[in-house]
Amino acid sequence: MRVIGLMSGTSFDGIDAAAADLDLDGDRIVLRPLGGLAVRYPDELRVRIAAVLPPSITTVEDVCRLDTGIGQAFAEAAATANEKLCAGRAELVVAHGQTVFHWAEGTAVRGTLQIGQPAWIAERTGCAVVADLRSRDVAAGGQGAPLVSAVDVMWLRGRPGAPVALNLGGIANVTVVPPGADAIAFDTGPANALLDLAVSERTAGRLTCDVDGAMAARGRVDAELLDRLLAEPYYARRAPKTTGKELFHRKYLDAALAGLPAVADDDLAATLTALTARTVADAVRSVGGTEVIAAGGGTRNPTLMRALAAELPGVPVRSSDELGLPAAWKEAYAFALLGFCTVHDIPATVASCTGARHPSVLGAVLPGRAGFPWRPRPERLPRVLEIVEAAA
CATH class of the missing domain: 3.30.420.40 (ATPase, nucleotide binding domain)
Structure with missing residues (x-):
């Protein structure tokens, strides 16, 4: 089909x-x-x-x-x-x-x-x-998520160790297929959601994302802001769990920045990139992941991918392209x-x-114009409805 x-x-x-x-x-x-x-x-x-x-x-x-x-x-x-x-x-x-x-x-x-x-x-x-x-x-x-876990389980079953499929969209999610145990999947937290929001606001809409991770590469991580962000209770919750922009939105970021000295644009991008790398790496470590197979828009951000690899020494981080499934799609x-x-x-x-x-x-x-292609159907609505007495 x-x-x-x-x-x-x-x-x-x-x-x-x-x-x-x-x-x-x-x-x-x-x-x-x-x-x-x-x-x-x-x-x-x-x-x-x-x-x-x-x-x-x-x-x-x-x-x-x-x-x-x-x-x-x-x-x-x-x-x-x-x-x-x-x-x-x-x-x-x-x-x-x-x-x-x-x-x-x-x-x-x-x-x-x-x-x-x-x-x-x-x-x-x-x-x-x-x-x-x-x-x-x-x-x-x-x-209701991550639904791609069913695909990941079929796809990664039989690989050595405990492979982890990672998707880096607005929200990051992982699926781990451990040997001899049930698969686990959950949202780890923001991937691009907060970063895209910050970049769009700081550039007045000129950019909608940190293209090629350029801003984060120029910036320095603000340790105090990162600590505030990492204190989010969601990260400590046990799986299965899901999240989204209902939590990680503009007011959430504004609250994290409140009371801090002004954070430069590039430093904010660097800090939010570090947040994604740290929370994903923490999730991979928590499930004993032995390799990470990444997909999604975040894989096109080399600064994020380098930060993730640095957080996971000894754990290969590769693209799903290497396994035949295009990371972009x-x-x-x-x-x-x-x-x-x-x-x-x-x-x-x-x-x-x-x-x-x-x-x-x-x-x-x-149905489409030809109905359901896998099922036969009448050509038109039947002309007659017959009502019969229910069997005793």
Whole structure:
């Protein structure tokens, strides 16, 4: 089956699309990458997304308008990926949507909301669509994340030692596959979330991220600020656990800076980069990781990757590219695989990773113009409804 995965993370800079041929072969899923592409959100849409994220107050009208706007952006990204990566032959689109709220209370997640109405994708591409992939795990008592842990467990099983898959998006998450024990996965804390926010504010929007880690490379770590940031109670909580911009937002950073002498722009970038490296390294050490296989936008920041390697002497830190899964598109490929599992009725969560009571088949499925390509269907709505008496 030819599948397109669509992902927009907590950095909300745009949509990553990756296409793959996926086949079920006994107890194996075979994934053949076909390539990926990135589609930036229009500036106006990014502004509107930022305006509804915590701790902002919003309206149902704003959410409805965004649900449509993001859905249409995902639809165009899917159509572009189908044309450029799939020669127009995609059968299924799997759309993560844009997370706007992850409702965590203490150690429990009560709900999660990803918007981007998938009907626009089905209408624009004619493909069947799988969407809303996190809610079922939350309903089963899980954190709803990291959902990519199911992919990581399949992918890394059998590697020597205790390999750790790391994703460096807005939030960093890890999956560890220890020998002879259940897999563990959790969000470690911010990867790029606070850094992107600080860079955007300090450059008045001229930059939206620390390109190539240049600011952090010029700066010096502010030890007092770093100590304040590391005192965050989230880091000491036991897994499974998840977090997001509901915690790590502008007011959070402002509170950490309050009362300190002015911190120079480059020093702030250096300190936030050090925070990410330290908290990820602490997480890797806590699970006995013997190698780190990294993916996500943070892998394109050489200053961050050097800082992480320095925090983990003796533990190889490599890119998922080395294992055949492009680091830039890994999450999009992962969601393509999760949606492939959905339409094959395969539970695609690992309960020990998300904390759910049981594994679940994920998502809601919308038919394309040809219906569900894996199921026959009538050509039209039947003309007659017959009511019969229930059997005694």
